[in-house]
Amino acid sequence: MTSKTPVPARRARWWTLLGRDRFAVVAAVLLGLVLLTAVLGPLLIGDRAVRQDLRASLRPPSFDHGFFGLLGTDVLGRSVLARLVDAAGTTLSVAVPAVLCSLVIGATLGMWAGFHGGLRENVAMRVADVILSFPSLLLAVVVLYVFAPSVGNIVLILAIARIPVYLRTARAEAAELKSRLFVDAARTFGATSWPTIYRHILPIALPTLLTVATLDFCFVMLTESSLSFLGIGIQPPEVSWGLMVAQGRQYLQTAWWIAVLPGVAIVVTTVSATVLAAWVRLATDPAQRWRLTLPRRARPTTTEVTA
Amino acid sequence: NSPSGDTGDAGGTLRVVLAQEPPTLEPCEASLTATGVVVRSNISEPLLERDPGSGELRPLLATAWRQTAPNTWTFDLRGGVTFHNGQPFTAQDAAFSIDRAVNSDLQCNVDGYVFDDDEELGLEVTGDTGLTVHTGAPDPILPLRLSFVEMVPRTTSTTAKVREPIGTGPYAIESWETGVAITLRRNERYWGEPPAFPRARYVFRSEPSVRAAMITRGEADLATTLNPEDATEDNSVAYPNNETTALRLDGREAPLDDIRVRKAIGLAVDREGIVGTLLAGLAEPAAQLVPDGVVGFNATLRAAPYDPEAARALIREAAADGVPVDRKITLIARNTQFPRVAETAEALQYELAQVGLNVQIQMADTAAHLEYQLRPFPVDAGPVALLIMHGNQAGDAAFTTSQYLRAGGPQSTFGTPELDARITEAGALSGPARQDAFAAIFAEQNESVAQYVHLAHMRGLLGRSRAVRYEPDSATGDELRLAAVRPAAGEAR
Amino acid sequence: MNAAATTESTSDTTAAVALEVDGLCVDLRTPAGTVRAVDQVSFSVRRGRTLALLGESGCGKSITAQTIAGLLDPIAEVAGGAVRVAGTDVLKLSRSERRRLAGPVLSIVFQDALTAMNPVQPVGRQLGEPFRIHRKLSRRAAREKAIELMETVGIPEPRARARSFPHQFSGGMRQRLLIAMAVALGPQVLIADEPTTALDVTVQAQVMRLLRELQEEREMALVLITHDLAVVAEQADDVAIMYAGNVVETGPVREVFADPRHPYTRGLLDSVPEHGVRGRPLHAVPGSPPELSAVPTGCVFQARCPKATDLCAEQRPRLSTTGSSRSAACHFPEELSHA
Amino acid sequence: MPDTLLEVSGVRKTFRVARNRLTALDGVDLRIGRGETVGLVGESGCGKSTLARVLMLLERPDEGTVSFAGVDPFTLRGKELLAWRRRVQMVFQDPFASLNARMTAAELIGEPWRTHRDVQPTAAARAARVRELLDLVGLRAGDAERYPNEFSGGQRQRLGIARALALEPELIICDEPVSALDLSVQAQVLNLLAELQERLGVSYLFISHDLSVVRHVADRVSVMYLGKVIEHGPAEAVFDQPLHPYTAALMSAAPSLDVSGSARPERILLQGELPSPLNPPSGCRFRTRCWQATDRCAAEAPPVVSREAHEGLCHFPLAAAAASA
Amino acid sequence: MGTFLRKRVISSAIPLVFVVLGVFCLARLTGNPVNLYLPLSATAEQRAAFSAEHGFDQPILVQLGDYLGQIVRLDFGTSLRTDQPAAEMVLTAFPATLQLAAVTMLIATLGAVLIGCLAAYRPNSVADRISSFLSMTAASIPDFWFAIMGVLVFGVSLAWLPTSGVSGGPEVWVLPIATLLIRPFGVLVQVVRGAMVAALSAPYTKVARSKGASEKRVVFGHALRNATTPALTVAGDLTIGLVNGAVVVETIFGWPGIGKLMIDSILQRDFAVLQAAVLLTAVTIFVLNIVIDLCYALLDARVRQVVPA
């Protein structure tokens, strides 16, 4: 913010707040690891993610085959560990842009629609209805067959399909907030619609949108995996966790590690993201932040008197 | 107290689980795998059939047949056969059925697949049991072709496909609950040996592991196409299914227009590895498009050895001659074409990349795959390596060569005039001469054309519970003869 | 129900103390650390009497009220003291025992009438709820009771309006509904936190009359929190003046207003606009109250007191008797009265 | 009389409520002179806040004109409008809802500068000014980083006042600015407002239900009832010699600090609820609660009666002496 | 209420038109199905004849016009694949999906409300953490993976449930429902919890407590009703997702529903069926949206109208 008063420690720093929530710390560390893996992992594993060895097919996880054999091999004899690392990047490069795109587009449209109301709102909502009642699979098939299944196209489809969710959420919030007195107050200062949306609607709607986005993060990964299940997802030799789960499902009985490990990676990532989103929600809400700053010992559980 | 599930109770009902629901049971579509597996030889029957083992033709509704003139074949039909509706089967019905399948506008799948489209057959009925067929040109394999035509009563519509056909087979349709199950009931007036099970019920599960689970669990007796990883000795049995997989290289586009590159691809593929690991030993390395047993199979051909060094050398050589070997080649495969098709594509991609080619995989659905498989091919597709699977059900190489090897063949990207000439020549021959001529053609393709890099002669996996006895043969994938299924010894049904 | 029964037995002594707050301390756990928002607050109200709680905004009146009602936000914590209702220390009661008191014995009207009603329930239902909870009446009977209540607080056509939702009432009506809800079971003690701040004078007069009637009728002890000295003067018997979490003066309204013994009280009385001539600056207490995290060790008012001495800086004055029924927390109460 | 800064004439504002039209303002006239304070009193729901919102261009009137220093602000656009916004500010009635709960006090007070960047161009200047404003309204510098929920009701109201002062406007519309404040802070705030008026010649529209406060600050007073100004005039005249029975009732209902309890005149207690603005009474709007209403009041709209600068709308205006009776 | 409904219906009908147009055009983009339906060796003339018969040779606008004309006459065309009327196929498949969706959402909503309330009652308590963690995990498990595990464990190893299928007792419902349930359930628990935490710190809950209301009464009598609105929005979106076809579950368990029909139609380029299916689901979603809006109005009087006194 613009004005800084020389009074320290009034506002707890975010890492202090984070430190107060053990679960959030763990989640942040895990997410950080996933991110690091996605960025630096490919440097470490070289071509191990694609190197095949038909003679080393379906080895179970063990210590006998070096670092890359730790988590076993898949049917083509590729190291599952290396593939998990390689897939982290692809998965995130699909899920993150897809979620971000739909979040940005949906939220912007939704807030704009909700803020202005009337015809603009009606049109935006009907657009959302169209997308929602559209079979996204058809869209996927069309785009992927007509324009080839590249990562960019998958991102595009997933983003379009999820826009209505944010649009609706943001619109509902904005429609409710626009009649609040502090928005009127902003108008009396001469603030026009976008600055008002940015200053007053967005900060309040954002935690909700973020929660939706983390749930969606998971949804996008799963959808990508379902696309692979139907054979129209990420194309090999590119690999994503979703694709690994989809391909590995056949081996659930004989080689569980192929499908289970990437599944665990998806679960861990999304659960971490959600835990962190819940923390952000608390930490950004002045009325709720006390939950984080209270000493843990005496953290009361309900709003009833504690005496 | 075991829950009976979808397949009904075990007593007296043969429970079969298919990978997909047949879109129709129209007999003239019986050459479609999905339809034929229910219809053929269960509900309706052709005049004669090809023994999948020996390749010999066997009588079914016809007891004898002979070529009475170069353009004429005569069939003696079985008497005393009745349709499920009680009508007797006569030569009239036979003529009607052939006419309906071949000459009508129904656009049946047999029409065109086994017969040339514009071919009109002349049909002549003599009495109740005599049928004479006139062809435009001499046709040495007309009986074989007719083995794809199922017999239906005269009353069948000629303008619309039928949903629940009437035939002469050992089973008649009892009910078809769309999406759920097809139930057949034993035809008590069947002319041949009566089947063991009074009822049969087909259900549909597209997930292979679920099909395997149903067998293991005892919810089904037979299941089509299992995946190798789900197969155990208790729940399945392997059988050669006549299918051959190969990479078809589009020789019109650089760098695939250079035979050295095509041959290098042949050398780069580790067939033993693919067959042994990916296909779980359920296949054999292939050197030609047809398996043993088909007329024209060349027993002397050996699959190219796995020799990446030699392949690299060839590619270097081509590159030195200015062939753009690093141009991107699209490797197109079809989802669920055969178990582990995606992995196979990945293995191929990797192996080709190892010898210095730039290959990208594209998995397609059936419709998209067909766009590439059939003429007219998509323009601007660049160099395409198409992973195909060819099944020669008819048992004669003529079907294969005219489609896949002719320069202008509907499923062939290029060819040579010499090869075309030899194919035409061979088609007119019969007997050992025919065999030798086609065998030489396959050798020639490998030597001087190399449009195909053959991978493997495939084997199918049939899910089979211990409660039944049934030995699959090479035709099982297309026709599952319920009459041949018997309860396992000791099991009272 | 039990509590109601006990009420009957103790009601013979009219002058009995209905509510006694004794040395109450409440801590707030803010991000910057724990601060004491209410410090050693003591006062008592007898049956049928009204105590006005006055004080600078932010001095802890609402927190005191919420502590008495047992409805503190989790951020606050009672650090000591006792709140005795009819002799029992409610702070020591278990939750379910407290619940039994809430309504028939002790009731509260909240400061913010606009948000205090459940927006999705018809008001009749909300008004009938105390009867459903404590008297175990049927839905129907509770509704009848609610309609009666609405009539008592002067809502026209109560039968029809019982089905309306809170947003369909004006601010004044909502405030009256809240009061009706609070007095439904005739509590012995009612705490009203700025019940008329949002209302104009005519409605305010109606509300105040209503409270007075109820009080007379049911011998209710009333703790009235307000900023309006005029209302205090008209309505209250006793007054307690708070400053920075401390009670600085208590006593009967007339006496205190006529002769304040604490400089803050004095300042407050002087600030009333009625005193001034239009245009002339109002007499205001200079400065502002101490920050809760930096309340001085001595007298809480020292920084703004014109008469502060070294003693004020060192020692916190105790609330000590300065008249027959009065007390003030000032080292020099007498001096002030003669000033 | 000072020259006119703001003039409102014949402003009507209706709201759509379900299928009905609710007339919140029904032909309101108002004039505020430069450097003058006009008090606006009236029963809750009579349209005071709505008028304030119209003046702030938050609602567009259905009829009537607003003119600020000779221009109709509703015709302004872009830069001109922005410049106008600087000149007129408002203190909102509800201190809970008019502050964004996610902004700190410093951000809240500094919010107007984010649009009007030229007022406090540097961050340091802004921070210093925030401290000054906090001090002006009796808050501490340490409060700058606190969030609204950490303030008590009165403290929040002070934030609202500080924010309205941030742009140093010429006219401040104060909608119940001191109702949530305790007396000593109220005195501080009122003094502050008076001082600003003296120093900078700021004008106020002062909406309040606390008559003693209005009396203290206002030069002239308008009394509203059900969307209409029923009486207006110099403060002394309106307070001491009301023309309209409603004004008289209002005056008498006000509690007084006089604890002696002797000289208190009999209160006029009005009967019945405020009639619904959806369906206002015919003729004189006050007749349903007026103790001297006749059939004429129902039939005819009341005429304007005036006593010098003091005007009222009534068929039976109270005599000059009646006010104190 | 009447006007509200009328307006809502009219404004929602427009998207319906767009859905129909969109599906029509997108479907055509996937290419001519002639290869799929004609023998591999069909001649050019045969292909042309096939295209002509089904109108695929016409310019897309002409095809569209024909199609719209058909729809107006309530003729939804014939399936290329099975030669049956498309409407009939879609109508046979739809109830199966609707039943699944209804049962799933019923269980998910009830369960999520219960667990969400319990979790919100003591935010950040152990119970809250555990339920949040479990629900989140549930929401992020790939459904086909869960389904196949279910088949293997409960169908084969333990033999408690049938592996798949639709005919049989109630036990055939267990695995499909469980598979469909996990994600909506997980998501709803999160949403209900969030809304309940907010509702439980609202002033009116304090007022309810001041009346002596028990915790049960506060949670279920006061807070829950207020927390329903956000939960309803999400539940609506989730239901829409289910109505649009539970492709994976229907595929794995052989459940003859609309999702499987749709994906098969897409893969088989069976345009008539696809269009009919999308039209039907779009209409259903359209009705569903209106029902949800009505629910809002029923739950919250403020939505219905604003009438100040």
Ligand SMILES: Nc1ncnc2c1ncn2[C@@H]1O[C@H](COP(=O)(O)OP(=O)(O)OP(=O)(O)O)[C@@H](O)[C@H]1O
């Ligand atoms: N959540 C909170 N965090 C930090 N400080 C708080 C919080 N809630 C209240 N306070 C502080 O506690 C003090 C007492 O607040 P309280 O609401 O009791 O004041 P009050 O006397 O009721 O004031 P008013 O008359 O303005 O309503 C105030 O200084 C306020 O700033």
Ligand SMILES: Nc1ncnc2c1ncn2[C@@H]1O[C@H](COP(=O)(O)OP(=O)(O)OP(=O)(O)O)[C@@H](O)[C@H]1O
């Ligand atoms: N946006 C709106 N929609 C419908 N009715 C409204 C709207 N705003 C105000 N009203 C109505 O207009 C009338 C005047 O409201 P207004 O807020 O101006 O009253 P007020 O005089 O400020 O009252 P108070 O003293 O209680 O603040 C009221 O009846 C109110 O219900």
Ligand SMILES: [Mg+2]
């Ligand atoms: Mg307070």
Ligand SMILES: [Mg+2]
């Ligand atoms: Mg107002």
Ligand code: NI
């Ligand atoms: Ni004074």
